Amino acid sequence: MNLTHCLLLASFLFCVGVYGLLTRRQAVAVLLALELMMNAANLAFVAFAHFRGGPGQLFVVFALAITVAEVAIGLALVMLLYRRHDDTALDRASETQG
Amino acid sequence: MSSLQSWAALAVLVPLAAALLCVVLPPLRRAGKPAAALCILASLVATAASIYLLTQHEAGAVTRTEVPWIVLGGKALASIGVNVDGVSVVMLLVVCVVALCVQVFSLAYMHDETPSSYGRYFTLHALFLFSMNTLVVAPNLLQLFAGWELVGLTSYLLIGFWFHKPSAARASVKAFWMTKLADMGFVFALLALFVATRGFDWNARLSTETATLVTALLFLAVVGKSAQFPLHVWLPDAMEGPTPVSALLHAATMVAAGVFLIVRADPLFAQAPATCEVMLWVGSITALFAACLALVQSDIKKVLAYSTCSQLGYMVAALGAGSAFAGFFHLGTHAFFKALLFLGAGSVIHAVHSNELADMGGLRRKMPVTTLTFGIGALSLAGVPGLAGFFSKDFVLAQLEGKAGWIPWTMLMATSFLTAFYMGRVLIKAFGGAESAKAHHAHESGGAMLLPLVVLAVPALAAGFLGGVLAEWSGAEYHVHLGLTPVVASCLAIAGLLGAVMVFGRGRAAPFAGVLESLDRASAVDRTWSGLYRHVLLGVSAVAGFVDRYFVDGLINAVGYTTIESGARVRRLQTGRIHDYAMAVVVGALLIALWGVLR
């Protein structure tokens, strides 16, 4: 159990989140992927705090708050998306097409 | 400014005042007769001034006053003013007298015009007199050029006086363009003179090749204005204008401006023998060429037009031979009898209502005075001994005999024979022989038309004897001697006349008329000029127009088009779908990271 392992796990989680972000059609699935990425970041923070000291954990606290706020707003937008398109598929909402 | 200059200035400014008054007060011009009266009054004043100048002028005196016209950095770059010397005084008199006679003649000749165009006619005449006088009394070549162009303008306006006739419109524009093309030479001459001497004075001492350059360019302008060989095609077409205009401008004064320029700028021409040589040949060729063509013209005015061309060739040849006075003397006498001939022709045309010689015939019984005056003019032109033409033409030939080679001499001798021959033809066709239908009910013209004829007949008869006085004034030597040339010339003149009587008396055509007629109809020179204009100039301009509209402008449009088109394509990148944007963000981050790592 050392710093490298934790960081490897964090980057794995992050990349899985990126994969989810790029490939999922449903808005909620994308939010999940985002959640995943945020957690990866927090994990890295904690790992550094543990193995190298420093205020890592403090960051995580704030990060948590921000993530929660983001999810709340995200879901509100998903509700609007659903109400407008009767479906949460993201690629249907392309009104901003040039 | 001594009294002489003020009189000369008067002769220039009074016609200008009359013209400006008519322009500024349209009711005066539209009234017709009052405008005519004003202009004739102005001509009278000008003539009186010139006569007074003649009497006061003592030989050899040159008085010149100049007012700075353009001042740059304190120095007068160009100036205008008045220059009174032997040459300008005589020329002023000739111009004013002929102009006065023509204007009086026009009173009757143009009486069936509407009052407004009648007024316009006389306004233009006043403007012409002003321009010609400016040219005659010019103290430097720049003012002479200004007069030169203004005279070109009035010729353009007067040829196109009956502008409802498309042929008159074309003729006036053709005249202006050809003279403007030739005047390009005058401009270049002025530029060369200015670069060499920072001034426009004709007494400048120049190196021979600058002098040759300047004089050659000046001669180019003279070829245009005095209708010498290549550029003579506009003169016959200029006959579209009213006959008094042809008499004044295209016979006596305007076309003589070219010869006057050479006489005026004689100090320059003296320094350039090469140009004189060219002048000699061009003059002789024109004289002979024009005389041949005059022989076959059916329109009386065209005959006189070509005759003018031919006589101008005489004068240019005389100047080419180095004798300025010979050219000038012939210019003076020619102005009088050619104006007389044209006014005579005008009176005949007015009576017969047609220019064609075929419609005339046997007018001697119906129009005795016109016949007599026209006869005097014709004989004087032909060079019959005793008349003005004889003295001046033979003096030219005498000068030529000494200085130039024998070919120009023989050409001019042949021309004098041909001149007598075609004038004989005109006399017989118009006044001799049986009456044609139209000539039947012709009647003698009124007093107003006959008086000028008579007035002009006097100098046509007597001007020859004034040769001595004139020579003394302009400081040239002149003596009448009965050498070989005068005798041969007069015999040729008389032979020409008799030949005409024998040939045309019996109604037969001239021996080789057929060839000349086909030559005239072919009018190769005229066709080359119009070809040059239509195919070369308009062709090149059409190409330029196309290049500008579809290449240079096209390029700008293409730039505009590509901008809009590329904008449209880039716009398609914005798909509006979030995934594409997410992909762009991630890939971008990745690339930056890679760049950071690999750098």
Place this chain on the structure above:
Amino acid sequence: MSHLLAWIVAAPAIAAAVLLVLPASARLPIRVVSLIGAVVACAGSVLVALTYDRVAGGMQMPDDWALVPSLGIHLKLAVDGWGVALLLLTGVIIVTGVLASWGVEKRGKEFFLLLLVLVSGVFGVFVSQDLFVFFLFYEIAVLPMYLLIGIWGASHDVPKRGPFGFAWKRFAVGGKEYAAMKLTLMLLVGSAAILVAMFLLWKEAGGTSFDLAHLEQTKFSLATQNWAFPLLWLGFGTLAGVFPFHTWSPDGHASAPTAVSMLHAGVLMKLGAFGVMRVGMVLCPDAAANWAWLVGGVAVINVLYGALCAASQTDLKYIIAYSSVSHMGIVMLGAATLTTTGWNGAVYQMFAHGIMTGLFFALVGLVYERAHTRAIAKMGGFGHVMPAVACFFTLACLSSLGLPGTAGFVAEFLVFLGAAEGAHSWWAVPAVIGAVVTAVYVLRACKTIFWGPPPTGEFAHLTDARSTEWAAPIVLGAALILFGFWPRFLLDFIDVASHTFLARIAPFS
């Protein structure tokens, strides 16, 4: 009278402000207010001409208001010899322009408003001595053109031909909107070049002040000058119709309404040439001397090429627009000779050509309003129905071909003399040939339109000029003759200024 220059610049702007208040339906008050604005400005410029001390010369009647002291931008107004001549020109053209557009029906209020704003910009340029304010007024003068041509213009179709035909898909070439757009875009590209050069010079001069006098004192390094001068030449040159960038002018003038093309061809193109000489050549003397061969060479192309293009046009307004390009070439040629004669000729040609083109476009406007066509092939014999217009048109033709006795001759002859005595005296040859070609196309147009048998059919009842339409021909025609017979009225002003400016360049040329 103090603040005279400020009054001249402000008068049209104030009139425009008053117009804002007036209701659109008040047809006559709108026109009267605009006329008052124009007349006040014109009277001011005449007063400037009278009170300007010719002997002293230099900058006179200074006014100075600090606008942005930190950057060194002052509204500094003063007039020199050139300014006097060009103020007079602008004053005359705006008064005759307003009178010529008395009959504008569509949205008269906005039309006069934009016209007055435009002309106050032009007045500003000729008197401002601060480079930044110079540029500000320059833009004010250029921008209203877009609306004036776009809304009140007249479009005509240009057949799709040539290798760049594909562009026709994207915009209707020849339409008034197209003309307005092209004109504005090309001039703005030019202004961009000017802006760059302006800041280049400002930076090199220590970045403390935009004052032209201050900029003149600083000795710019050759490198900066070799960058600034071409930019200034091409920037201002676009407005002056310099060869490759002149194509906006024919379309712009052909589509513009009468008064706008009078103002634009008559005055605005002089703005460009004035800019090149006053800012470009005076501030960068060495570069001006180095690049003189190029400026002159292009000017020669302008003269001959412009004349040839004009000779091939069938639309009357296009003929005159191309002739403006050709005559502006003569102005640039005079400037490129870097001799006092050449420079005086150039500025005098600005004045003479301004009057001449103003007269041309006023008359063309008259003919167009009556005959509703500009194709000269259809016209003929108009001299019978409108003799006065015919006379004035002939006078304008004669001045444009440089007949002695008209202002055109004095200007062109001075430029020819300048070219002949300058470094490249061969320039005079194509310039004079250009004048002859001008004689050809100008008189051909005159013959086709006014001469020939009386018109029948729709043109039979055409009428001559009426009430206010007499103003432009009479005033401009008289000016042409007056400044042709006695050029010293104007030339002494111009000469004083030319000497002071040229003294900076003389050692280099």
Place this chain on the structure above:
Amino acid sequence: MTLLFVLALVVTAIAAVMVVAAKNLVRAVMALALMLLGTAVLYALLEAPFLAGVQVLTYVGGVVTLMIFGVMVTRRHEGANAPAERIHGFRGLVVAAGMFALLAWAVVASDLERGATPIVKPETTRSLATALLDDHLVAFEVVSLLLLAALIGAVVLARRRDGRDEGSAILAAASREAIDAQQAPAGSAHGGDAR
């Protein structure tokens, strides 16, 4: 100790993959919950007990339930399985793999273990609390403001203008669906809506 660490690590990884790969949205959310629990265990192992607790409370408790609500409310008539299709599958994989390769290479190449001095004063909850409440009190208050703003924002965004509540929309959708079933019994209309 390392055994627990490995176990937690594996569970978290697999759960993460499940979140992304699940066909059914609800299963994905459950996988997320599992992943969060795994992470909480890891926090505990890395002596961050407070965070582990907070993690469990906020995420597993709050966020996951919120997600479930999100999934349930925004489903028309797919029934329980709420399919989650995938698009650009291959491209996403390539980019993600590329990123993982880069990060992994960066972590391994920077050889963190060399010269790793053991930490002297372990981070305790007490020191975390003091840091939070006196050194960074301002930040703490700002975060609370942030949460309040998010709260109000979410409510305003999701408010229905037409007064009908969510439930009724679902009921209306369900009734419509029932009618469709009667009229077109053999209709294939399953899962994918007619695009």
